[in-house]
Amino acid sequence: MVSLIKPGAKLLQVDGPSIETARLILRPWRASDIAGNTAMLSDPGTARFITLDRKAVTTEQNGWRNAAVISGHWALHGFGMFAVEEKSSGRYVGRVGPWYPPGWPGFEVGWGIARECRGQGYAVEAARAAIDWVFANFTVDRIIHCIDPINVASQSVARRLGAENEGPGKLNDDVVDIWVTMRSRWLRDGS
Numbered sequence: 001m002v003s004l005i006k007p008g009a010k011l012l013q014v015d016g017p018s019i020e021t022a023r024l025i026l027r028p029w030r031a032s033d034i035a036g037n038t039a040m041l042s043d044p045g046t047a048r049f050i051t052l053d054r055k056a057v058t059t060e061q062n063g064w065r066n067a068a069v070i071s072g073h074w075a076l077h078g079f080g081m082f083a084v085e086e087k088s089s090g091r092y093v094g095r096v097g098p099w100y101p102p103g104w105p106g107f108e109v110g111w112g113i114a115r116e117c118r119g120q121g122y123a124v125e126a127a128r129a130a131i132d133w134v135f136a137n138f139t140v141d142r143i144i145h146c147i148d149p150i151n152v153a154s155q156s157v158a159r160r161l162g163a164e165n166e167g168p169g170k171l172n173d174d175v176v177d178i179w180v181t182m183r184s185r186w187l188r189d190g191s
Helices: 033-041 044-050 060-077 122-137 152-160 183-189
Strands: 024-027 082-086 092-099 108-113 142-147 164-171 174-182
Touching: 024 092, 024 122, 033 044, 033 060, 033 092, 044 108, 082 122, 092 122, 108 122, 108 142, 122 142, 122 152, 122 183, 142 152, 152 174, 174 183
Parallel strands: none
Antiparallel strands: 024 082, 082 092, 092 108, 142 174, 164 174
């Protein structure tokens, strides 16, 4: 992107927290994350579970819009999904973290991991760090995870996090299972 900013101009800089795990860095979004996020969402198998319309993102502009919505959540609410980076390579792994836009069925910690990064435990590792961060910084006693009933991989992540399926709920016009992580159990079990 060509910079059109005048020297000395004061612009908003989102300077959110960064969280490090053994293999990952959860951090604020950068313009360089847009391409990785767009590539992740261009996969129809991924998009059907994490895009609003359940369709693959096929244009650079729509990928930019998706990343802008996530970044905007940070700017408007002071929290949001983190961009997840692999420490060893610096590559974009996905997005994980809190999400609570208007009309959402509860305070969620969600995850979306790029297809080529799946099967390595990154979703669980990043979600654990995000849940720890939420319980350390917010007064919520329950965190939800909205999971499509046919999304077996995300159900497995939720189980590994110790979440329990409370049954069906509505997300927009779709039926999802509402999995719940309770503060009391999380802190007691040291999840």
